[in-house]
Amino acid sequence: MGGATKRWRVRSEAGRMLFIGIYLLFVLIPLYWMFITSIKPSDDYLAVPPVWFPSQPTLVHYNAALFAYRGLTGLMNSIVVSLSATALSAFFGTLMAYSFARFNTGGRHLSFWVLSQRFLPPIAVVLPIFLIYRTFGLHDTRFGLIIAYTVFTLPVSVWMMFAYFRQMPKSMEDAALVDGCTRWQAFWQVAVPLAAPGIVAAAVFAFIACWTEFFFALILTSRYAFTLPTVFRAFLGFQGAQYGEASALAIASLVPSIALGVLAQRHLVRGLTLGAVRG
Amino acid sequence: MARVKISGLHKHFGAVPAVRGVDLDIADGEFTVLVGPSGCGKSTLLRTIAGLEEVSEGTIEIGGDVVNDMRPRDRDIAMVFQDYALYPHMTVERNIGFGLKARKLPPPEVAKRVKRAAEMLGITAFLPRYPRQLSGGQRQRVAIGRAIVRNPRLFLFDEPLSNLDAQLRDGMRAEIKRLHQEIGTTMIYVTHDQIEAMTLADRIVLMRDGVVEQQGAPLELFERPATRFVAGFLGSPQMSFLPGRLLNGAGELRLTLGDGSLVLPLPQAKKLGGAADGQNVLLGLRPEHMTRAHGEPGQGVVRYDATIELVQPTGSRSYATFRLAGQPVIAELQAHDVGRPGEKLAIDINLQRASIFDAGTERTL
Numbered sequence: 001m002g003g004a005t006k007r008w009r010v011r012s013e014a015g016r017m018l019f020i021g022i023y024l025l026f027v028l029i030p031l032y033w034m035f036i037t038s039i040k041p042s043d044d045y046l047a048v049p050p051v052w053f054p055s056q057p058t059l060v061h062y063n064a065a066l067f068a069y070r071g072l073t074g075l076m077n078s079i080v081v082s083l084s085a086t087a088l089s090a091f092f093g094t095l096m097a098y099s100f101a102r103f104n105t106g107g108r109h110l111s112f113w114v115l116s117q118r119f120l121p122p123i124a125v126v127l128p129i130f131l132i133y134r135t136f137g138l139h140d141t142r143f144g145l146i147i148a149y150t151v152f153t154l155p156v157s158v159w160m161m162f163a164y165f166r167q168m169p170k171s172m173e174d175a176a177l178v179d180g181c182t183r184w185q186a187f188w189q190v191a192v193p194l195a196a197p198g199i200v201a202a203a204v205f206a207f208i209a210c211w212t213e214f215f216f217a218l219i220l221t222s223r224y225a226f227t228l229p230t231v232f233r234a235f236l237g238f239q240g241a242q243y244g245e246a247s248a249l250a251i252a253s254l255v256p257s258i259a260l261g262v263l264a265q266r267h268l269v270r271g272l273t274l275g276a277v278r279g
Numbered sequence: 280m281a282r283v284k285i286s287g288l289h290k291h292f293g294a295v296p297a298v299r300g301v302d303l304d305i306a307d308g309e310f311t312v313l314v315g316p317s318g319c320g321k322s323t324l325l326r327t328i329a330g331l332e333e334v335s336e337g338t339i340e341i342g343g344d345v346v347n348d349m350r351p352r353d354r355d356i357a358m359v360f361q362d363y364a365l366y367p368h369m370t371v372e373r374n375i376g377f378g379l380k381a382r383k384l385p386p387p388e389v390a391k392r393v394k395r396a397a398e399m400l401g402i403t404a405f406l407p408r409y410p411r412q413l414s415g416g417q418r419q420r421v422a423i424g425r426a427i428v429r430n431p432r433l434f435l436f437d438e439p440l441s442n443l444d445a446q447l448r449d450g451m452r453a454e455i456k457r458l459h460q461e462i463g464t465t466m467i468y469v470t471h472d473q474i475e476a477m478t479l480a481d482r483i484v485l486m487r488d489g490v491v492e493q494q495g496a497p498l499e500l501f502e503r504p505a506t507r508f509v510a511g512f513l514g515s516p517q518m519s520f521l522p523g524r525l526l527n528g529a530g531e532l533r534l535t536l537g538d539g540s541l542v543l544p545l546p547q548a549k550k551l552g553g554a555a556d557g558q559n560v561l562l563g564l565r566p567e568h569m570t571r572a573h574g575e576p577g578q579g580v581v582r583y584d585a586t587i588e589l590v591q592p593t594g595s596r597s598y599a600t601f602r603l604a605g606q607p608v609i610a611e612l613q614a615h616d617v618g619r620p621g622e623k624l625a626i627d628i629n630l631q632r633a634s635i636f637d638a639g640t641e642r643t644l
Contacts, residue, residue, distance in 0.1 A: 169362060169364070171360045171361070171362050171364035172364045172365075172366060172367075174326075174329075174331050174351075174358070174360065174364065175358065175360060175364040175365075175366075175425075176366075176377070176381075177330075177331065177350070177351040177352060178329055178330075178331070178351045178352070178356060178357060178358045178378075178435075179352070179357075179377055179378030179381055179425070179429070180352045180378045180379075180381035180382045180429075181352060181381050182350070182352065185381060189381075190366055193366075193368045194366075194367065194368065
């Protein structure tokens with residue numbers, strides 16, 4: 001009996017490892033291939049048999065992607081625009097969601113109206129926005145893009161945090177009010193720290209949406225405020241596909257994403273363990 | 280220290296009334312318990328006193344000031360919540376000192392007062408910990424510490440013990456009572472537990488459907504309930520209610536129960552205001568109004584030969600169920616007075632202490 005159980009355990013453990021191994025290959029091979037392509041000489045891109053490791057690695061694609069194609073400018077623009085829009089979206093989203101959840105502001109309709117802003121396909125509004133931006137001098141500015149991204153990410157941020165605030169017990173804020181806080185202090189010192197996991201989750205969603213956004217960036221920017229996704233467009237030119245440059249820029253663009261992911265994950269986990277104070 | 284005066288208080292949520300015209304006058308230093316079944320408005324009443332709910336109508340005075348439009352922080356009160364409501368992102372020390380810091384006390388003073396409160400409650404060792412590292416009882420102590428550290432003029436407790444297990448609850452109940460004796464501040468305590476209400480209160484305010492059903496000292500409510508509801512709510516096991524009819528003839532007051540086969544003479548001392556002959560009534564008997572017959576029955580005591588149907592021993596006492604005029608009645612007897620179901624036993628019923636209610640209005644006669 002004991003032997004059988006043990007054998008079964010070993011087998012299931014082996015199965016688990018096998019599954020994880022296959023999945024790792026599935027995830028890592030494309031990443032590896034991208035990295036290898038970014039340091040390969042151009043002749044090796046599509047060589048048969050495939051070159052698994054180039055004999056003469058080169059950084060020339062990085063140089064071209066970041067400087068000649070102005071990938072670095074795009075990267076900086078993307079970071080500034082995405083972080084600013086995320087911060088604004090999280091800030092206003094938290095305020096709005098708190099107001100909906102605790103004071104039932106605008107009844108049932110206002111909160112739904114906020115969400116309904118997302119029902120409109122972006123392509124339906126991009127032309128008027130383009131004209132408005134051109135009139136007000138916001139076209140091809142980071143500021144203009146930040147405004148647009150804040151507005152587009154806000155509905156989802158509000159609804160994610162609305163749900164979070166609604167399930168959060170009110171009694172801790174009540175305690176803070178009785179303890180001597182004003183509403184504003186109770187919000188900042190008690191409600192916001194407790195809602196941190198929800199705020200971070202909403203912010204991560206907003207950041208991803210901004211970071212990968214292509215369409216608005218394409219229409220609303222041209223020579224100065226362009227973002228990373230629009231740079232990739234240049235690699236598919238009439239000269240053919242620039243695999244090396246595209247891979248190099250993709251690798252470069254992974255760095256901030258991974259940094260943010262690690263940061264957010266730590267915060268999310270910390271936030272989750274802060275929960276469960278009842279009972 | 281403060282007197283609390285509530286006049287004509289109404290609170291409704293939209294069209295739903297929660298409190299419907301409550302008047303209370305709580306003396307300085309009094310321990311008042313608001314008790315009643317869930318949904319009776321007791322918690323809402325407490326929250327309006329705290330300022331966490333707005334008053335729809337009426338006034339609340341604390342220490343002579345009308346506080347209707349005052350923010351909770353300006354009312355100089357402290358509140359302990361059912362779910363403790365500790366701030367999970369702060370250590371115990373910061374939890375207790377939070378209110379003092381919010382009121383801009385200098386840090387050394389905060390530290391001193393936190394230390395003193397922690398010593399008083401025996402939680403000094405937990406000061407650097409987070410609430411999630413504490414047990415339920417320890418958390419409740421921290422919540423009480425957070426309340427007493429500010430030295431407010433009024434304490435509010437919202438079912439503070441209902442999340443604790445029975446054993447801890449007994450201990451904490453005693454501690455809250457001791458705390459009140461030590462600091463002597465006015466306290467208002469909400470519970471649905473009649474034992475908590477009886478043991479803690481200087482005065483019980485029993486609520487039902489948003490109004491005060493009866494208020495007074497615990498024993499007064501227990502022994503002289505104004506209505507059947509009060510009589511049934513207080514006491515465990517519950518008072519037994521038997522429908523019957525008053526016979527008021529030949530200068531003698533009697534009570535027939537059931538189909539009229541059982542006639543009980545009511546003691547002279549029982550003054551029944553406005554009781555009419557033939558009036559339908561309810562006889563209310565508490566388990567402790569009955570004993571096993573010993574010697575001659577005294578004044579106002581009726582002896583009845585009962586057949587025991589059910590015995591529930593609790594250790595020191597046993598609850599014996601028998602039928603009186605067809606209705607089940609529970610008597611609290613000495614543990615050794617009753618053996619097993621089916622036993623025949625002479626029971627003395629003390630009608631001096633029994634309650635008699637009008638069957639229609641359910642008010643005490």
